[in-house]
Amino acid sequence: xxxxxxxxxxxxxxxxxxxxxxxxxxxxxxxxxxxxxxxxxxxxxxxxxxxxxxxxxxxxxxxxxxxxxxxxxxxxxxxxxxxxxxxxxxxxxxxxxxxxxxxxxxxxxxxxxxxxxxxxxxxxxxxxxxxxxxxxxxxxxxxxxxxxxxxxxxxxxxxxxxxxxxxxxxxxxxxxxxxxxxxxxxxxxxxxxxxxxxxxxxxxxxxxxxx
Amino acid sequence: xxxxxxxxxxxxxxxxxxxxxxxxxxxxxxxxxxxxxxxxxxxxxxxxxxxxxxxxxxxxxxxxxxxxxxxxxxxxxxxxxxxxxxxxxxxxxxxxxxxxxxxxxxxxxxxxxxxxxxxxxxxxxxxxxxxxxxxxxxxxxxxxxxxxxxxxxxxxxxxxxxxxxxxxxxxxxxxxxxxxxxxxxxxxxxxxxxxxxxxxxxxxxxxxxxxxxxxxxxxxxx
Numbered sequence: 308x309x310x311x312x313x314x315x316x317x318x319x320x321x322x323x324x325x326x327x328x329x330x331x332x333x334x335x336x337x338x339x340x341x342x343x344x345x346x347x348x349x350x351x352x353x354x355x356x357x358x359x360x361x362x363x364x365x366x367x368x369x370x371x372x373x374x375x376x377x378x379x380x381x382x383x384x385x386x387x388x389x390x391x392x393x394x395x396x397x398x399x400x401x402x403x404x405x406x407x408x409x410x411x412x413x414x415x416x417x418x419x420x421x422x423x424x425x426x427x428x429x430x431x432x433x434x435x436x437x438x439x440x441x442x443x444x445x446x447x448x449x450x451x452x453x454x455x456x457x458x459x460x461x462x463x464x465x466x467x468x469x470x471x472x473x474x475x476x477x478x479x480x481x482x483x484x485x486x487x488x489x490x491x492x493x494x495x496x497x498x499x500x501x502x503x504x505x506x507x508x509x510x511x512x513x514x515x516x517x518x
Numbered sequence: 519x520x521x522x523x524x525x526x527x528x529x530x531x532x533x534x535x536x537x538x539x540x541x542x543x544x545x546x547x548x549x550x551x552x553x554x555x556x557x558x559x560x561x562x563x564x565x566x567x568x569x570x571x572x573x574x575x576x577x578x579x580x581x582x583x584x585x586x587x588x589x590x591x592x593x594x595x596x597x598x599x600x601x602x603x604x605x606x607x608x609x610x611x612x613x614x615x616x617x618x619x620x621x622x623x624x625x626x627x628x629x630x631x632x633x634x635x636x637x638x639x640x641x642x643x644x645x646x647x648x649x650x651x652x653x654x655x656x657x658x659x660x661x662x663x664x665x666x667x668x669x670x671x672x673x674x675x676x677x678x679x680x681x682x683x684x685x686x687x688x689x690x691x692x693x694x695x696x697x698x699x700x701x702x703x704x705x706x707x708x709x710x711x712x713x714x715x716x717x718x719x720x721x722x723x724x725x726x727x728x729x730x731x732x733x734x735x736x737x738x739x740x
Contacts, residue, residue, distance in 0.1 A: 352740075355604060356604075357600060357603060357604065357739065357740065358740045359740065377606045377607065377608065378606075380604050380605065380606045381606030383604060385600070385601075385604055387597060387600060388597075389595075389596060389597025389600065390596070390597055391596065391597035391598050391600060391601040392596065392597075392598070393529070393533060393596060393598060394596065395533050395536040395537060396529070396532070396533070396536075400529075400532070404525060404529050405601060407521065407522065407525040408522060408525060408526070408601060408602060408605040408607070408612075409601075409605060409606065410522075410605070410606045410607065412521070434536075
């Protein structure tokens with residue numbers, strides 16, 4: 308279970324949010340929304356531990372993530388604006404390196420299968436520098452298929468993806484939640500995933516109002 | 519843990535193999551700087567023998583600065599650094615993997631080239647041997663110490679110059695004992711003392727620098 312307690316984050320001299328509290332249980336999806344610059348990415352990075360919070364803390368299973376360090380990060384996959392892939396490596400190499408670093412090494416066949424599933428058949432052995440924006444995104448997203456982490460933190464996962472890929476990614480996220488996983492997500496696109504039974508959290512409405 | 523170290527090491531070596539220009543820039547810089555001195559000073563063997571250790575060592579120091587800026591900058595730009603920070607392994611291990619690769623790519627070729635360049639300065643065979651050993655011990659320390667500077671200046675504009683300003687003063691002990699070893703051997707005092715000091719510096723850097731670097735990376739990557 309993920310708990311955010313009285314969280315406050317300041318970037319430069321701007322306070323993005325303060326006194327933020329919420330909980331996320333297994334099988335739940337949290338949809339973060341708010342206008343550009345309202346602190347969605349900052350909050351996600353703070354939850355992962357990439358960014359140091361000014362006040363409050365993030366707890367994983369009741370204990371602050373700062374104290375758990377590697378015991379926490381092995382349960383998290385974070386996908387940010389940057390894809391986290393190397394331009395000079397091909398899809399298979401990228402995926403295998405990423406998984407090995409995450410502590411879940413995968414075989415070459417498994418990497419091929421994961422990339423094929425995410426729609427990169429025929430492009431697996433090209434250096435990712437020659438791939439299109441959406442294809443690069445897919446290489447980054449392929450990690451989700453090969454990973455067994457509990458908590459997925461996805462910052463705008465649908466950008467640059469085509470309709471089919473958006474649909475597929477939604478199924479993957481849905482399956483993860485049904486299997487007892489947790490997902491925190493931001494998106495500006497209208498996707499069916501964020502309708503219905505999901506937690507929603509709006510950032511940045513206090514001072515500036517809705518956009 | 520060792521697996522992760524190897525993964526990063528192999529990845530960075532593979533990347534370097536696909537982008538060979540990085541390797542050759544440092545090496546050529548070193549070769550050219552060292553070769554310019556005999557041309558500028560003239561063919562007086564006594565003077566050349568005297569300045570050889572200092573020149574080779576200063577050139578090695580500057581050459582290793584040259585490649586530092588890119589050590590973490592590329593990983594930072596493409597987001598892989600973030601992923602490394604989130605990997606369930608101690609960051610210091612990953613840093614050590616990166617620094618090892620960096621040394622193999624930029625440091626080792628320079629060490630192997632040094633005796634050949636030493637001939638231009640009419641160094642004796644023993645002096646060349648000591649030069650090789652001192653560089654072999656010293657350049658890993660330069661890479662390790664340099665990594666701290668590279669991590670601290672990550673994402674800053676004009677980081678390249680700043681790295682040199684931060685790191686060069688820290689490298690002075692390495693320079694003193696590295697060049698000193700060759701001088702001591704030439705003058706017949708025996709190089710052992712200097713080499714022991716160099717080894718001590720490497721061991722300390724090996725232990726402390728990855729920790730300092732990973733702390734600096736965490737701050738810079740915010």
